[in-house]
Amino acid sequence: MKLLLLFFFAYTSVTVVSAQDLEVSQYQSDRCLGLSLHESSVDIRTKEQFLEHVRNDASRERCLENMPEVDFEKYVLVGMDINSGYCGVPYGLEFSASENPKESTLDVNVGYANPKGVCRALSSYHLWLLIQKPAGEFELKLKIGIKEDEDSESSSP
Helix, strand or coil: CHHHHHHHHHHHHHHCCCCEECCEEECCCCCCECCCCCCCEEEECCHHHHHHHECCCCCHHHHHHHCCCCCCCCEEEEEEEECCCCCCCCCCCEEEEEEECCCCEEEEEEEECCCCCCCCCCCCEEEEEEEECCCCCCEEEEEEEECCCCCCCCCCC
């Protein structure tokens, strides 16, 4: 009986690998970071990649001096284009991140309230998230959309 229980606990502890929530916060880029024309999202893992996404115009020096420093040993910076129907920041914006070791993924979920009407400007919003770096190699998986459990916004955008 003891041998059977020992085998059961050893087997379950080895085979059960679950997603782990990661620390995540919004990164205030002050419109200094951008996505290229061919990107709808990007995960930045190095200082070199970061510098490639800093705006390349007369404001570049101001941006490099004033943007918060990122420790790429501990964090990854994830940027995404959100086409929500809102003008600017989507109402009810929420985000979370988790590491899925079984699939070697960094899963990022972004949700917002369902808009009533559409912004006349049809503008998109660039969201930048600073996320605790997963332990090993990973692939980014984004899920962006209207929160299913959320009622529509009470007023138009």
